[in-house]
Amino acid sequence: MQIEIGGKDTRPIVFRLLNEGEMEFLKKWFKRTFNCDLVKNILEGSKKQLLVGEGERKEIFLVPKNVFSVFKQISSVRMPFFLGLFLGELTKGDFKLSLEGAYVVAKKCKKKWIIVSDKGEILFLYGRDIMRGSIIKWDPSIRKGDRVVIMNRGGEALGVGRVVKGLKKAKNTDIVVKNLIDRGWYLRKGG
Amino acid sequence: MRMNRNYLSEKANELAKKYGYLPYIIERYLLLFGERETLSLLEANERGLNPVIRCNTLRADPSDLYNSLSARGVRLRVSKWVDYAFEVLNAPFSLASTPEYLLGHFYIHRGPATLLPPIVLMPEPGDVVIDMAAAPGGKTSHLAQIMKNKGVIIAIDIDKRRMKSLRSNLSRLGIENVIAIRMDARRVYELGLKANKILLDAPCSGEGLIPIDKSRKKSRTLEDIKYCSKLQEELLRSAIKCLEEGGEIVYSTCSIAPEENEFVIDKMLKEFPLKVVRIDLDGDPGFTEAFGMKLDKSLRHARRLYPHKHLTEGFFICKLRLEERIRVR
Numbered sequence: 061m062q063i064e065i066g067g068k069d070t071r072p073i074v075f076r077l078l079n080e081g082e083m084e085f086l087k088k089w090f091k092r093t094f095n096c097d098l099v100k101n102i103l104e105g106s107k108k109q110l111l112v113g114e115g116e117r118k119e120i121f122l123v124p125k126n127v128f129s130v131f132k133q134i135s136s137v138r139m140p141f142f143l144g145l146f147l148g149e150l151t152k153g154d155f156k157l158s159l160e161g162a163y164v165v166a167k168k169c170k171k172k173w174i175i176v177s178d179k180g181e182i183l184f185l186y187g188r189d190i191m192r193g194s195i196i197k198w199d200p201s202i203r204k205g206d207r208v209v210i211m212n213r214g215g216e217a218l219g220v221g222r223v224v225k226g227l228k229k230a231k232n233t234d235i236v237v238k239n240l241i242d243r244g245w246y247l248r249k250g251g
Numbered sequence: 252m253r254m255n256r257n258y259l260s261e262k263a264n265e266l267a268k269k270y271g272y273l274p275y276i277i278e279r280y281l282l283l284f285g286e287r288e289t290l291s292l293l294e295a296n297e298r299g300l301n302p303v304i305r306c307n308t309l310r311a312d313p314s315d316l317y318n319s320l321s322a323r324g325v326r327l328r329v330s331k332w333v334d335y336a337f338e339v340l341n342a343p344f345s346l347a348s349t350p351e352y353l354l355g356h357f358y359i360h361r362g363p364a365t366l367l368p369p370i371v372l373m374p375e376p377g378d379v380v381i382d383m384a385a386a387p388g389g390k391t392s393h394l395a396q397i398m399k400n401k402g403v404i405i406a407i408d409i410d411k412r413r414m415k416s417l418r419s420n421l422s423r424l425g426i427e428n429v430i431a432i433r434m435d436a437r438r439v440y441e442l443g444l445k446a447n448k449i450l451l452d453a454p455c456s457g458e459g460l461i462p463i464d465k466s467r468k469k470s471r472t473l474e475d476i477k478y479c480s481k482l483q484e485e486l487l488r489s490a491i492k493c494l495e496e497g498g499e500i501v502y503s504t505c506s507i508a509p510e511e512n513e514f515v516i517d518k519m520l521k522e523f524p525l526k527v528v529r530i531d532l533d534g535d536p537g538f539t540e541a542f543g544m545k546l547d548k549s550l551r552h553a554r555r556l557y558p559h560k561h562l563t564e565g566f567f568i569c570k571l572r573l574e575e576r577i578r579v580r
Contacts, residue, residue, distance in 0.1 A: 127428055130379065130403045134442045138432055141414050145427040160422050185353055216354050243353040243423070250419035 073115040075131065075139060082112065082150065086120070089155045093207050096169035113142065118150040122164070157220050159243050162209050166217035172208045174198045174221070174237060181212045185244040190221060193232030202227065208237065218243055254281060262286065266293060272468040276458070283509070283541060288559070295559035300462040304346065304357040305366060305393060306335040307424045309400055311356035313337075319351055331533075332366050355424040360389055361463050364505065364556050364566035365452075369393040371530055371570055372501040374448045376401035381444070383436045383451040383490055386413030388420035390452055395426040404429045405444065407436045437485045440492040440579055447498040449490045453483045455504035455511050459565025462558045480510040484518060491523050496576040499528065503568040507555065509541035512567035516553065517546045523577060527552045528570040534561060537569060 078086070083099065090098040102108050102122065109128045113119040123131065123144030131143055147161040157165065166173065176184060180194025190210065202208060204226050210218045219242030230236045254262075263278035270277075270293045280289040304320075304327070306313040313335040317327055324343045330336035339346065346352055346359055360366060369390050374380045376398045385391045385406035394404055406421075406429050408414055414433050421429055432442075456471045456479050457464070483504070490500055504511050516537075519525060527549040537553030539546050553569035 122427060124401075124428060126401075127403050127430060130405070130444070131430055134405075134430070134432075134444060137442050138434055141431045141433045142418050143430040145425070146418075146422055158422075160425060163425065181350055185350055212350070212354075218350075218354075246353055246419060246423045247347055250416075250423065 073113045073139060073141075075111050075113050075121070075135065075143065078110050078112055078120070082118075083110070085150070086110070086155060090165075090169075093155075093172065094165055094169040094209070095171040095201070096165065098165065098168055101168060110147070111144065112150070113140075120147045120150060120155075121145060122147045157207075157241075159217070159219060159241060159245060162217040162220050162241075166209050166211050166215060169209075171199055171201055172206055173211055174202070174208050175211050175213060175215075176218070178213065181218060184210055184218050184221075184239060184242050187239060187242060187244055187248070189235045189239050190237035191232065192225075192227065192230040192234050192236045195227065195236070198227055207240070210237065210242070219245075254286075266290075270297070270468070271465075273472070275473055276468070279508070279542075283507075283538075291559040292557060295557070295562075296461045296468075298462065298558070300362045300558065300562075300564060301338045301340060302346075303330055303360045303363045303366065304337050304339060305333075305360060305389075305396075306337070306357050307355055307392070307396060308335055309396055310354065310425055311351070316351060316356050320346075320349065323349065330363055330366065332363055333370060336360075336363070336366055338363065353423070358389055358392055358420070358424065361460075362564035364459075364561075364563040364568075365389055366393065367532065367556075367566070367568055368450055368452050368501050368503045369397055371532065371568055372448050372450050372499065374398050374402065378402045378448050379405070379444070379446045380448045380450065381405045381407065381439065381446045381490070381493055383407050383439065383449065383486060384454055385417055385431065386410060387416035388424075390450060391417065391429060392421055392424045392426055394450065395421075395424075395428055398428065400426060400428050402428055405439075405442070405446070406431045407434060407439055409433065409435050437482075437489045439489050442493075444493055445495045445498075446493055447495050449494055449498070449500040450503075451486055451490050451500060452503045453479075453486055453511070453515075455479050455483070455506040456508060457505055459505040459507050459556075459567075462564055476506075476508050476510050479506070480508075480515060483511055483515045487515060487519055488522070491519065491525070491571075491573065492577065492579045494573045496573060498573050500571045500573075501568065502571065503566065505564055505566055507557065507565040507567065509538050509544075512555075512569070513538045513541060513546050513550050513553065514544070516550060516569050516571070519571070520547045520549070524573065524575040525571045526574050528572050530554050530568065530570055532568070534568075537567070
């Protein structure tokens with residue numbers, strides 16, 4: 061039986077542990093992008109595992125170890141549709157952080173973040189880019205071109221953006237962060 | 252309750268015309284509940300039902316959620332069923348467009364009764380739970396919340412589109428202890444798993460949803476009820492085969508038809524070493540007799556909920572315990 065995941069897949073999805081190359085790539089990606097040892101922390105510090113769901117795409121899932129044990133029991137009979145928490149997608153030479161991946165980064169990583177005002181939160185969730193005037197706090201290590209996690213005043217991740225203009229010199233009406241993905245996706249496309 | 256056949260038919264036709272139902276539905280109500288209660292039920296169905304939001308306590312505090320939505324102009328009332336759910340009295344906009352929803356602080360239930368099966372099952376954080384008809388994820392996410400995102404939930408559903416909704420909802424709510432499997436739940440025992448808790452909120456005719464969806468007054472026939480009843484039996488039989496000795500199943504439907512509820516359970520009680528477990532919940536007792544059929548007396552421990560009595564959608568819920576190990580064939 062063919063099991064599909066996401067919108068356009070036609071190949072059956074097979075879930076497996078990350079291979080060495082994928083693991084190294086992810087470690088480096090989180091270190092480079094968020095200056096954070098997230099993968100190392102996940103694997104060493106907590107009782108979780110990373111799995112790849114491989115079909116047309118390569119999706120990475122964060123899976124508690126007891127969930128992984130049950131997965132091992134049943135996967136020879138039936139592959140899951142999904143399991144655990146979707147962390148993001150491995151693409152050619154890059155990693156696309158998911159919304160829940162951003163949530164994990166916001167909790168675990170201390171770099172590359174921006175906090176927006178209540179009004180900025182609403183606008184970002186509606187898919188808009190971020191104006192300098194909406195930003196109330198940011199990690200000072202942020203530079204133009206960086207990928208950043210956008211957070212609300214409560215420290216919850218709203219999504220991911222890319223810095224397109226230096227924050228210090230920008231005017232309040234300047235667009236400084238381009239919206240890459242925001243949690244409004246759940247309303248617009250989530251179903 | 253005896254009623255003259257001609258009178259029954261005339262009364263059913265009269266009420267069916269007045270309230271816009273297929274006559275067979277009213278005739279069955281008259282037989283089950285009598286004339287006065289049927290009228291109360293029909294009137295309550297007309298009044299409709301407010302949706303309910305359940306605070307996702309994995310991500311938010313119920314009082315914070317109450318305050319933030321109230322500040323946006325949403326009128327809420329604490330649910331009588333659980334203190335982390337709120338009846339929505341009035342919302343000036345779609346609740347699904349609020350930051351709180353998008354951040355996974357709550358799930359929207361169409362009515363209060365759907366809160367109940369996970370509460371009655373009450374899994375522990377370390378349990379292995381099977382949710383036999385999981386999508387779009389209201390009950391699965393509620394189970395995960397009760398389990399504090401620990402243990403394991405095997406969430407089964409057959410419909411691909413609904414599986415995508417399940418994934419989206421569980422993701423939004425930050426649920427990570429679920430393995431979602433797209434398959435026919437009638438074959439779930441093929442996975443070779445034994446669970447100590449199983450939830451079967453079975454696909455049903457949806458007769459109890461009339462307060463929410465008026466089209467159901469005319470869209471389901473007696474044949475649909477028979478079809479659902481057969482499917483429900485097969486699903487429950489399959490679920491029982493996955494249960495550990497001493498394990499528990501909560502069976503529920505949003506139908507008030509005995510054929511989809513007590514009749515199904517009665518059959519399983521004859522086939523398997525099961526016991527009906529008393530449920531500590533407001534509601535009417537399950538039927539021990541309906542349409543001339545005598546049923547197992549312990550079915551009185553099941554619960555029936557009605558719009559006119561309990562201010563919920565029409566609902567049935569029963570908890571069963573497997574008393575002895577069974578051999579799976």
